[in-house]
Amino acid sequence: xxxxxxxxxxxxxxxxxxxxxxxxxxxxxxxxxxxxxxxxxxxxxxxxxxxxxxxxxxxxxxxxxxxxxxxxxxxxxxxxxxxxxxxxxxxxxxxxxxxxxxxxxxxxxxxxxxxxxxxxxxxxxxxxxxxxxxxxxxxxxxxxxxxxxxxxxxxxxxxxxxxxxxxxxxxxxxxxxxxxxxxxx
Numbered sequence: 001x002x003x004x005x006x007x008x009x010x011x012x013x014x015x016x017x018x019x020x021x022x023x024x025x026x027x028x029x030x031x032x033x034x035x036x037x038x039x040x041x042x043x044x045x046x047x048x049x050x051x052x053x054x055x056x057x058x059x060x061x062x063x064x065x066x067x068x069x070x071x072x073x074x075x076x077x078x079x080x081x082x083x084x085x086x087x088x089x090x091x092x093x094x095x096x097x098x099x100x101x102x103x104x105x106x107x108x109x110x111x112x113x114x115x116x117x118x119x120x121x122x123x124x125x126x127x128x129x130x131x132x133x134x135x136x137x138x139x140x141x142x143x144x145x146x147x148x149x150x151x152x153x154x155x156x157x158x159x160x161x162x163x164x165x166x167x168x169x170x171x172x173x174x175x176x177x178x179x180x181x182x183x184x185x
Contacts, residue, residue: 061116065119087174
């Protein structure tokens with residue numbers, strides 16, 4: 001067990017401990033007691049701050065969606081390239097696997113959480129940049145196709161389903177797939 005936690009940002013320590021635990025064993029294996037032990041705090045601390053496991057995972061997902069939106073916005077601002085944004089999506093899934101595993105699992109979350117909803121809306125707007133679609137639109141074929149392609153590619157990649165050549169340079173592989181399927185090149 002780590003030393004008892006005495007820093008002023010207990011919430012941050014608990015989220016970090018949850019991210020570490022999810023990275024090691026996945027979200028279904030997460031327990032508030034184990035997160036508390038990992039953070040070096042009393043077993044009651046996570047429940048006090050988050051209410052329940054879903055509350056803690058909701059905080060992880062909200063943080064993930066904010067980081068995700070940041071990454072997509074940075075890429076769009078730097079490149080203006082739709083395929084590069086998709087490649088940034090894939091890179092985020094690789095670099096922030098624990099967040100990614102939680103973000104798109106509404107059955108694990110408090111989906112009415114205002115922080116989660118705000119962060120999801122930010123990421124949705126970032127995903128829609130370059131599609132010409134309204135991020136609030138219910139159905140846009142190009143946006144849904146791009147999201148499905150990037151998300152499916154990321155899921156298959158992190159699960160180890162691609163040949164080593166794809167895993168060695170996933171951004172280039174994704175851009176080639178996007179060019180062939182979405183952009184018609």
